[in-house]
Amino acid sequence: MGSLEGKTAIITGGGSGIGFAIAERYAREGAQVVLAGRSPQRLEQAVEKIGRAARGVVTDVADEAQVERLIDSVPRIDLLVTCAGGAVFGPVEQVPRKSWRDLFDARFFGQLSACHHAVPKMPPGSAIVLCSGVAGRAALVNYSGGAALCGAVNAMGRSLAVELAPKGIRVNVLSPGLTRGTDIDWQVPPEKIDAFMSSLMERIPMKRTATAREMADAAFFLATNAYATGVVLDIDGGWTAV
Numbered sequence: 001m002g003s004l005e006g007k008t009a010i011i012t013g014g015g016s017g018i019g020f021a022i023a024e025r026y027a028r029e030g031a032q033v034v035l036a037g038r039s040p041q042r043l044e045q046a047v048e049k050i051g052r053a054a055r056g057v058v059t060d061v062a063d064e065a066q067v068e069r070l071i072d073s074v075p076r077i078d079l080l081v082t083c084a085g086g087a088v089f090g091p092v093e094q095v096p097r098k099s100w101r102d103l104f105d106a107r108f109f110g111q112l113s114a115c116h117h118a119v120p121k122m123p124p125g126s127a128i129v130l131c132s133g134v135a136g137r138a139a140l141v142n143y144s145g146g147a148a149l150c151g152a153v154n155a156m157g158r159s160l161a162v163e164l165a166p167k168g169i170r171v172n173v174l175s176p177g178l179t180r181g182t183d184i185d186w187q188v189p190p191e192k193i194d195a196f197m198s199s200l201m202e203r204i205p206m207k208r209t210a211t212a213r214e215m216a217d218a219a220f221f222l223a224t225n226a227y228a229t230g231v232v233l234d235i236d237g238g239w240t241a242v
């Protein structure tokens with residue numbers, strides 16, 4: 001019997017990349033997983049790969065009514081994982097405010113409103129795994145708004161951990177380092193992607209990128225370690241240790 005047998009998990013961004021790897025892992029451990037994302041095709045494919053333990057709910061997390069509908073589709077939530085969102089790269093003088101707003105709408109307010117609606121359905125012993133990123137702790141050129149977002153998620157996770165401890169709900173943040181093999185849009189032309197990756201790799205002591213599965217291992221730890229709360233877990237090959 002898996003250690004998540006009988007649990008229900010909502011995983012936003014579960015249709016691809018890190019979210020999908022987490023969904024696959026949780027399902028393998030016995031959880032029923034509800035995947036949320038905007039693209040029905042992506043969700044269908046993900047559900048097909050995971051099998052009977054999975055279902056998809058088309059959701060744009062930037063739209064609070066859709067987040068509410070997602071949460072309404074589940075009677076009880078044991079695990080909430082919020083990986084939905086993308087990234088915006090560019091020099092501060094070039095990226096328009098709307099791009100940062102759109103990023104925050106999905107990736108910050110999407111996580112906050114998922115917690116807002118889910119908490120009343122979370123019994124004692126349940127857990128929330130938020131998702132930030134290495135830029136919350138390490139400066140990343142051309143990513144000022146994304147860095148602010150990651151820092152905001154880290155701060156939100158710590159505050160929620162303290163706020164929700166009396167309800168028996170643990171809250172932690174998974175902070176991924178450079179993870180390849182996902183569908184994230186790096187907004188770099190194909191001919192420049194290797195140079196872009198090499199420039200980042202120089203800063204990673206382990207000199208390699210992560211896999212989504214390594215992120216899923218960390219998310220499994222955060223789902224199951226009953227004493228872990230208020231943690232920002234950097235899985236980044238040592239990037240933030242430098």
Ligand SMILES: NC(=O)c1ccc[n+]([C@@H]2O[C@H](COP(=O)([O-])OP(=O)(O)OC[C@H]3O[C@@H](n4cnc5c(N)ncnc54)[C@H](OP(=O)(O)O)[C@@H]3O)[C@@H](O)[C@H]2O)c1
Binds near residue numbers: 036038059131177
């Ligand atoms: N890969 C990395 O190196 C890295 C590093 C640090 C942090 N992160 C963060 O980790 C998270 C997962 O990224 P990933 O690398 O796994 O990329 P990914 O494969 O693109 O996963 C992101 C998922 O979020 C969904 N999504 C995006 N906007 C959404 C919205 N408004 N509403 C609902 N779903 C939405 C996407 O599906 P739809 O487009 O179908 O909605 C997609 O399935 C992201 O927040 C990313 O910024 C990634």
